[in-house]
Amino acid sequence: MIKVGVVGGTGYTGVELLRLLTGHPEVELTVITSRSEAGRPVADLFPNLRGYTELAFVAPEGGELEGCDLVFFATPNGTAMQMVPGLLEAGVRVIDLAADFRLSNARDWEQWYGMPHSCAELLQQAVYGLTEVNRAAIAGARLVANPGCYPTAVQLGFLPLLEEGLIDVDHLIADAKSGVSGAGRKPATGFLFCEAGENFKAYAVPGHRHLPEIRQGLELAAGQPVGLTFVPHLTPMIRGIHATLYARLRDTERDLQALFEARYGDEQFVDVLPAGSHPETRSVRGANHCRIAVHRPQQGDTVVVLSVIDNLVKGAAGQAIQNMNVMFAIPEKTGIANIALLP
């Protein structure tokens, strides 16, 4: 049994982690911290957990985290970097679901996140936890930077094309749509039911924090700089991301369907749909899958990739557990093999 701690479990990523960890046969969830909710039973905050856990939140200073094999951070950006060095020193492995360790370049990080990085020296050591790309490195990692939700959907969609050098990398377009849970559980006017419901809008078109993260991953795959236009949108549903990706083909002879099927043929959590398909976000609701379809409309030179995930699962908590399984040499789908809830 892996002794697991969770820091900051009061948001949506936190409750999703708890849902999945509680049902994981190899995990003993020993501590969950929250300064604001210390003393409160977890199941009191999240009534879906009633009957499944007796844990209560504790303040993070209690020292229980140091006794864990693995600690997940489901905290706001900037929190994990304060605590991670101490935990690593204590021999605890860490998966950070926030953005603190996602960018390898400290200057980029500080620019996009608007604060100094308190342990920039760990950025090089951290392994970016896109399992389908970095599986081997994750297995040996002490510190995993779990990818963002948009970056997961967008990278998995573009990777096969970039790895094969099939597209013009200067003008990639990622038009992404997210359910509202991506914004978290903090009260904010813009995410009220009456603001986000029955409404659709783009946001952060001038620049979103996931842009440098996506670009970093695409550049690694392409082996060269890429030009990316990334436009996120808010769509009136709770869970799900749909990324619609556009690129210009350098080579229109290649069988793209076969390419994608080959790239992900051994992956348990990436499902390439039959040619002509349109993946739906609900087909992955609550599940750890990414489902992808690839199109070439009117047989032109523009390729369109459709990629869907549940932002809280493959885009956050599920992928974190997938990475944990890899780190601890457990079969990769342990604890995250549940079927999506449909309807």
Next chain:
Amino acid sequence: MIKVGVVGGTGYTGVELLRLLTGHPEVELTVITSRSEAGRPVADLFPNLRGYTELAFVAPEGGELEGCDLVFFATPNGTAMQMVPGLLEAGVRVIDLAADFRLSNARDWEQWYGMPHSCAELLQQAVYGLTEVNRAAIAGARLVANPGCYPTAVQLGFLPLLEEGLIDVDHLIADAKSGVSGAGRKPATGFLFCEAGENFKAYAVPGHRHLPEIRQGLELAAGQPVGLTFVPHLTPMIRGIHATLYARLRDTERDLQALFEARYGDEQFVDVLPAGSHPETRSVRGANHCRIAVHRPQQGDTVVVLSVIDNLVKGAAGQAIQNMNVMFAIPEKTGIANIALLP
């Protein structure tokens, strides 16, 4: 392993059964029939099942059903009664998720369902599958009539009060609200997104088919005839039923909270919330729980019970599997212990 067949798995109850049966460790799902979809892979119709099952729909005449230990009917009303006698004769046990065997009185059934009953003699033999009431009889049953969704939520809420004779049985009120999935997957104008969304309405106030079913159950608990006003409403969400129950107390001295906790203390799927609580439908989304709170506003003589279920789980497929577990002497929560999806 229990060899299981499903008749009519193309609706929402069907896909939910498939989701739960696919993950059930004691079940071998051997056949699923659908005349309209014969030949089509199940995962083609329900993309959440991609990667989990290779089954395809077959026509019901193939004879595979007779080789099952248990057959679930997830068919429109009036279908199961055509096939059940033959299956029982072949030694197959049956759980009918439709209404064919729910009323013990054939005349009532024919009046409310508007067709003759083709095997009225089985009505007395069928066991009404409200597990928390009929567990022992279910264990030995050959034919279980799985309760309706509204009847499950309403009966579980009223039972403790009726069994103890605490309320005026002549004027019970059940004001119930259902998500749209209760209406099934058939195309019908009234359940289009643009008709049922951003809208709330009552329906069938003059008389809903679940009325006699609920009344039958309440009368058994009360040991006498009851007067029930049942008003169902359609609420713009996919899953969930919330029943708000009103009755006049004969005895205002009794500790109702203690009564409910005692009645359901040993039940794994009925959760009595702390005094003062308000259960939310999302706390049971995708899970087999019924969560209940009991109130006496302003300490008056009106008791208010709040009872929530997921109509497709405890109100249909989950309870059917709970009954299967009882019938086959498997631990009752096997395969239906998953945590509700929140948010």
Next chain:
Amino acid sequence: MIKVGVVGGTGYTGVELLRLLTGHPEVELTVITSRSEAGRPVADLFPNLRGYTELAFVAPEGGELEGCDLVFFATPNGTAMQMVPGLLEAGVRVIDLAADFRLSNARDWEQWYGMPHSCAELLQQAVYGLTEVNRAAIAGARLVANPGCYPTAVQLGFLPLLEEGLIDVDHLIADAKSGVSGAGRKPATGFLFCEAGENFKAYAVPGHRHLPEIRQGLELAAGQPVGLTFVPHLTPMIRGIHATLYARLRDTERDLQALFEARYGDEQFVDVLPAGSHPETRSVRGANHCRIAVHRPQQGDTVVVLSVIDNLVKGAAGQAIQNMNVMFAIPEKTGIANIALLP
């Protein structure tokens, strides 16, 4: 032209008032105050108003309000009572859309609203603005207390029965369901899209502030004390209230359909549907109507009334304008005759 001011127009009631006032042919909207948004163009906060108004919010201390013929308060409870005495003294008439003047008994008010009332002497002077009940008094009123949303839907549904003494007044039940906009535009976790969406729950069952307001109105209609159980629920839609009302008939011979049609035959904003109907909240979305149906299920002695309004229109801003029209002797439907938006 009536010179109109609005205090506190940054919430949903405020924007709805602005939408309706902007299109009202007899109104000159001269000032709108907000301390937090002073200086900001109204159309910047509410983009639906772009092109329709050049007004900007101003701080309330500027003195412009005293120059108005009429001031609407769309403020949190407890604000209007600070400013109303001064405005009345300056000869300004007032319609308060908050609760400050709704209860005639100051002690009740202080108990339910948890603060001292700063001008209790005005409570007797204030006219309760349920137009269909108090039209004559409203016409001459200097201060109108605009009804709450639930109280409007519930009172209009019960009134014909109470006025005729047809029901047992000791055990009235009002099971009411509201869209989320009733909770206002303040950020609060419970009203986030991901908390209130795909979810249904009751709240405030032990006691909701609208209970004494409703009871006061029902008692006036009945001419005697009434016993009322009021259970509000939150339903996942933006606008709309559906009240389902239950009472026991003292007289089952009376033609209830005819009674309701007679009572509201001259009312432009109360629509009694044909017998057997079920009103939908969307049929009044954005419109000032209350639509009502009356049922007697199974011809028993329980009457069920279904009453729907748009909580922001007939339940707030629309009724306020209806009252303004009455106060200024303008045809009652001026400016609020628009058709509901469907779908």
Next chain:
Amino acid sequence: MIKVGVVGGTGYTGVELLRLLTGHPEVELTVITSRSEAGRPVADLFPNLRGYTELAFVAPEGGELEGCDLVFFATPNGTAMQMVPGLLEAGVRVIDLAADFRLSNARDWEQWYGMPHSCAELLQQAVYGLTEVNRAAIAGARLVANPGCYPTAVQLGFLPLLEEGLIDVDHLIADAKSGVSGAGRKPATGFLFCEAGENFKAYAVPGHRHLPEIRQGLELAAGQPVGLTFVPHLTPMIRGIHATLYARLRDTERDLQALFEARYGDEQFVDVLPAGSHPETRSVRGANHCRIAVHRPQQGDTVVVLSVIDNLVKGAAGQAIQNMNVMFAIPEKTGIANIALLP
């Protein structure tokens, strides 16, 4: 007063036409036809119209249409072309809200719509009713082809750039998201609440019927052939289209904000938002506006245009009335000046 008839008013475009025509001060709505609903009062089908119209549907053969000044077709594709020649001959002017007369090339039409065109000779005579482009021709038109919803949002967004020759026309991308009402009111499984709710997906990526219509309009603006990738998506809301448009700039020196403001400065229904804005679909809910923002992310050579409309108003019924106003020399915003409903 203009004597107006409507053919086929039982869908969402129909009810929206009725809502707007009923409130239009220059219109006398004399006849509305529907074969399936003949004899039924319109307000019985659409309860929002109760109290506003006494009209009942009549069969289309009655001859009343010939007595109209103007007839709107809100019918499925292929119906108008059967009746329009006769009406034109009778001196009636026609606005077709379906697609029958939108493409000037009959062969294209027949290929995309899968049926022969019965009056191809009228295609050249029909004026494409994008008011902001063809105002003068519309004024004199006998037959107006009202644009599709997607084409309206996409064309208005691209036009300023194409008219000035600022972008590479070979690789235009239109990523469009529509509310579900765009699919109409016909029962179909895919548009049930439980299929379209809490779900997001692309559809018709290989080719959507609006593609040739959009391309035709863009080519007229560009004065040359264009290459367009058009990907429509279904988003879980009732009303609204959000088009996100991408193109590569040939000239990065030009002030795009100024360009858009100049192009639409005189337009009452096209609102160019301030630089840096993100239009929301709810800001036009129920209103005839198109709101547009233009971005150049990271000051690169990709321009991103965000364009929102209400698909049933500016994308259908509202634009039809705007065109009617132009045809009959009425001030253009008569009857369609209402403010969007927010929230």
